[in-house]
Amino acid sequence: MATNILMPALSPTMTEGTLTRWLKKEGEDVRAGDVIAEIETDKATMEVEAVDEGVLGRILVADGTEGVKVNEPIAILVEQGEAVPAAAPAPRPSPVAPKQEAKVPEPLPRPAPPSGNGHDAAAGERIFVSPLARRMAKQAGLDLAALKGSGPNGRIVKADIEGALRKGAPAAPPPAAPAPVARPAAPIAAPHTLVPHSSIRKVIARRLTEAKSTIPHFYVSMDVEIGALIKLMNELNAKSPKEGPDVYLITINDLVIKASAAALRRVPTVNAAWTDDGMALFDDVDISVAVAIPDGLITPIVRRADQKGLATISREMKDLAGRARAGKLKPEEFQGGGFSISNMGMFGVSEFAAIINPPQAAILAVAAGQKRPVVKNDALAIATVMTCTLSVDHRVVDGALGARWLREFKRIVEDPLSLLL
Secondary structure (H helix, E strand, O other): OOEEEEOOOOOOOOOEEEEEEEOOOOOOEEOOOOEEEEEEOOOOEEEEEOOOOEEEEEEOOOOOEEEEEOOOEEEEEEOOOOOOOOOOOOOOOOOOOOHHHOOOOOOOOOOOOOOOOOEEEEOOEEEEEOHHHHHHHHHHOOOHHHOOOOOHHHOEOHHHHHHHHOOOOOOOOOOOOOOOOOOOOOOOOOOOOOOOOOHHHHHHHHHHHHHHHHOOEEEEEEEEEOHHHHHHHHHHHHOOOOOOOOOOOOOHHHHHHHHHHHHHHHOHHHOEEEOOOOEEEOOOOOEEEOEEEOOEEEOOEEOOHHHOOHHHHHHHHHHHHHHHHOOOOOHHHOOOOOEEEEEOHHHOOOOOOOOOOOOEOEEEEEOOOEEEEEEEOOEEEEEEEEEEEEEEEOOOOOHHHHHHHHHHHHHHHHOHHHHHO
């Protein structure tokens, strides 16, 4: 039976995207898990996998089409030998009873053994699941009845299984704040070239406007001496193997990630987020690191950074940054995180303040290390100093708490041997 392939929601904030190109042609066989297209989302250009098997009967949205709404049909999938309809078939009716007849739901029984037709039957309930997701669930011992599908018509797909394996699907994002009423922009009179906004740039603009207008930002700055940090970095890099898989090249950014993670363990109330019901204190120390890409920036995440060695952080960060610039990050590699770092030291920036990455409560802005005069033992000396500015959500982090975290970070950076303990 012909079914629609729908525009997927590949990030929590995605409402539309650009279908960059098809990787399958009309008439080609499609198996569950095959990469069929590339889609530019609000975060990156990502590969899309098929959730069903069949033949790609008709492509409804051509390569390069912008502004394709989430859940809009983009192609038609048919069975082998089936006639291809001229237009997208009507959506199948939902297995849920009409609203006026709905009753208080009873606990859903565990599903019976798979029937092999794309869903499981148990006590009259139907659970729609793709073949790939079924195999993953079986291997992991997951109860399909406990999962909520995000695919077409509520079908459970690969992403749902992966979310369950990460200790449950992520919480639904808070409702977007109403957009401020904007005054019409004055026409640009000077000669210019108009470059259309990409999907990523549009979302960056919207999210930063919302963050700056709805989060009460508070800023704390400190000058941090990094002479000892540079010395440790050079000594560790000198010990790196010259070749092979264990080669590493630790950077100041890697050390800042590790120092931030250690400071968050010592001052855990900064590793938090605001919710209307209470303060969400994160169990893990997951550090989001801003990486510049052609259309803006993206924040890949170093998970459990406090538990990893410097060489591991260095290798992970190099891999994440490379795939971020190539648009090859997986959603779970840039969605989430509890604390962000934005480092512009490589550009020679002396000081700046960053905008918070919601729903996180803090972001650290790291400037360049510079030779500056300092006073030591009542005498002038020269030291390499970088200015760090912590932006915090004042609903979560008060001024004294932000200062305490930054002081702890400064202590760790100026005595970096503690990172090796």
